[in-house]
Amino acid sequence: xxxxxxxxxxxxxxxxxxxxxxxxxxxxxxxxxxxxxxxxxxxxxxxxxxxxxxxxxxxxxxxxxxxxxxxxxxxxxxxxxxxxxxxxxxxxxxxxxxxxxxxxxxxxxxxxxxxxxxxxxxxxxxxxxxxxxxxxxxxxxxxxxxxxxxxxxxxxxxxxxxxxxxxxxxxxxxxxxxxxxxxxxxxxxxxxxxxxxxxxxxxxxxxxxxxxxxxxxxxxxxxxxxxxxxxxxxxxxxxxxxxxxxxxxxxxxxxxxxxxxxxxxxxxxxxxxxxxxxxxxxxxxxxxxxxxxxxxxxxxxxxxxxxxxxxxxxxxxxxxxxxxxxxxxxxxxxxxxxxxxxxxxxxxxxxxxxxxxxxxxxxxxxxxxxxxxxxxxxxxxxxxxxxxxxxxxxxxxxxxxxxxxxxxxxxxxxxxxxxxxxxxxxxxxxxxxxxxxxxxxxxxxxxxxxxxxxxxxxxxxxxxxxxxxxxxxxxxxxxxxxxxxxxxxxxxxxxxxxxxxxxxxxxxxxxxxxxxxxxxxxxxxxxxxxxxxxxxxxxxxx
Numbered sequence: 001x002x003x004x005x006x007x008x009x010x011x012x013x014x015x016x017x018x019x020x021x022x023x024x025x026x027x028x029x030x031x032x033x034x035x036x037x038x039x040x041x042x043x044x045x046x047x048x049x050x051x052x053x054x055x056x057x058x059x060x061x062x063x064x065x066x067x068x069x070x071x072x073x074x075x076x077x078x079x080x081x082x083x084x085x086x087x088x089x090x091x092x093x094x095x096x097x098x099x100x101x102x103x104x105x106x107x108x109x110x111x112x113x114x115x116x117x118x119x120x121x122x123x124x125x126x127x128x129x130x131x132x133x134x135x136x137x138x139x140x141x142x143x144x145x146x147x148x149x150x151x152x153x154x155x156x157x158x159x160x161x162x163x164x165x166x167x168x169x170x171x172x173x174x175x176x177x178x179x180x181x182x183x184x185x186x187x188x189x190x191x192x193x194x195x196x197x198x199x200x201x202x203x204x205x206x207x208x209x210x211x212x213x214x215x216x217x218x219x220x221x222x223x224x225x226x227x228x229x230x231x232x233x234x235x236x237x238x239x240x241x242x243x244x245x246x247x248x249x250x251x252x253x254x255x256x257x258x259x260x261x262x263x264x265x266x267x268x269x270x271x272x273x274x275x276x277x278x279x280x281x282x283x284x285x286x287x288x289x290x291x292x293x294x295x296x297x298x299x300x301x302x303x304x305x306x307x308x309x310x311x312x313x314x315x316x317x318x319x320x321x322x323x324x325x326x327x328x329x330x331x332x333x334x335x336x337x338x339x340x341x342x343x344x345x346x347x348x349x350x351x352x353x354x355x356x357x358x359x360x361x362x363x364x365x366x367x368x369x370x371x372x373x374x375x376x377x378x379x380x381x382x383x384x385x386x387x388x389x390x391x392x393x394x395x396x397x398x399x400x401x402x403x404x405x406x407x408x409x410x411x412x413x414x415x416x417x418x419x420x421x422x423x424x425x426x427x428x429x430x431x432x433x434x435x436x437x438x439x440x441x442x443x444x445x446x447x448x449x450x451x452x453x454x455x456x457x458x459x460x461x462x463x464x465x466x467x468x469x470x471x472x473x474x475x476x477x478x479x480x481x482x483x484x485x486x487x488x489x490x491x492x493x494x495x496x497x498x499x500x501x502x503x504x505x506x507x508x509x510x511x512x513x514x515x516x517x518x519x520x521x522x523x524x525x526x527x528x529x530x531x532x533x534x535x536x537x538x539x540x541x542x
Contacts, residue, residue, distance in 0.1 A: 071123030
């Protein structure tokens with residue numbers, strides 16, 4: 001990590017305030033090397049992997065240079081998939097939280113045009129979109145790019161691999177000649193070089209290779225969980241895991257306070273640590289953690305930086321970090337002084353790409369763990385209840401209570417076992433010992449390659465379609481990723497594509513999808529098709 005601070009880079013005050021709110025303190029290498037050039041109005045070509053913090057590298061300087069009074073789009077970000085477009089849009093909104101009146105609009109396939117048109121009529125400052133949907137708006141005349149001053153191509157090599165080269169060129173041509181272009185790519189093939197030479201002449205090149213590594217003595221696992229179930233999953237993990245002390249990482253200061261309060265309500269000894277905590281309170285909290293009076297610390301990245309407490313056996317990423325360096329710093333809070341440690345990351349279905357980026361950058365394999373079941377939690381509670389009884393048998397008050405139990409047994413003719421059970425109920429103070437068996441269904445998880453069926457689409461060799469065009473169209477409109485695609489077999493009049501089983505909602509989103517202007521008419525493949533559509537007989541010639 002660089003020793004620079006964001007304050008030294010020259011960002012706008014409102015942007016700096018938002019960074020403090022989300023707990024960011026020091027820029028990553030790609031941010032430190034890119035932001036000054038973008039603030040200075042230069043073109044930038046960045047060679048950087050996902051997970052290096054490149055979204056903030058272009059979002060922060062763009063936000064610092066926008067004119068909020070202007071209602072037509074001033075910045076356009078192109079991303080290859082709807083997931084990335086949403087992620088980038090959310091990042092812009094997070095960094096613009098202290099810029100009142102600034103509006104960011106994600107534009108992608110699968111979302112109704114009405115929502116996007118209404119937002120465009122009201123006025124937006126930043127548009128983040130996939131090439132296909134941006135082209136649709138340009139063709140309909142509903143997106144005005146005449147005032148755009150900043151254009152970003154994010155994961156440019158991925159866009160070209162998905163067949164969007166022509167769309168990207170047309171979109172860039174629809175923007176003003178005098179604009180700032182930032183192009184980010186994991187690789188730099190000749191096609192990317194050509195785009196950069198044409199649209200970003202004289203660009204500053206920034207190359208960042210992520211060399212982060214994780215400690216070998218830290219066991220790294222992940223849990224697929226839907227966002228609404230995170231708290232339930234966390235409490236189960238904390239109950240089932242045998243931990244001394246744990247640090248739970250979240251993204252915002254507000255989340256630290258809210259989560260610590262909810263954990264305390266569930267019986268955990270928890271406290272929050274964030275940038276607003278004064279130094280004296282921070283020292284008391286850390287000392288309580290070190291001493292054993294506190295078991296769970298809920299923290300932001302910046303608040304936990306430099307924290308060294310040997311008792312910390314577990315780190316939990318309740319919110320997965322968007323850059324790998326933060327991940328490495330987080331899990332470095334455990335496994336201290338040569339001890340072993342555990343790191344558990346919660347991954348929502350939309351964040352699978354972040355998980356893979358972390359694995360790739362850190363050269364570590366994270367092992368999937370199941371959601372602890374009701375039976376797992378109850379077995380742990382029973383075991384701890386037994387351990388508590390064993391420990392209490394050595395208490396010096398045992399003789400007194402033995403006499404009281406014997407007296408009660410004689411006076412009320414109640415078996416000693418029933419009396420012990422009643423005392424245990426009193427000790428629970430009204431809380432049930434066992435977790436109720438009303439577990440909701442497990443969250444949706446990404447499908448694996450082997451779990452696929454074959455779909456038929458109505459474009460083929462006669463339409464001059466290529467596999468990358470099929471991948472690009474289906475990925476953007478259907479919310480699919482490149483890893484979801486199996487074999488693509490292009491026939492003369494149609495194509496067969498292996499995909500995970502598509503939901504009715506996904507099929508609805510794909511209903512109006514076109515490739516080369518031809519409706520794809522996607523449907524499960526039922527074998528050889530008749531020469532004419534059902535219900536349309538071949539006319540007889542008289």
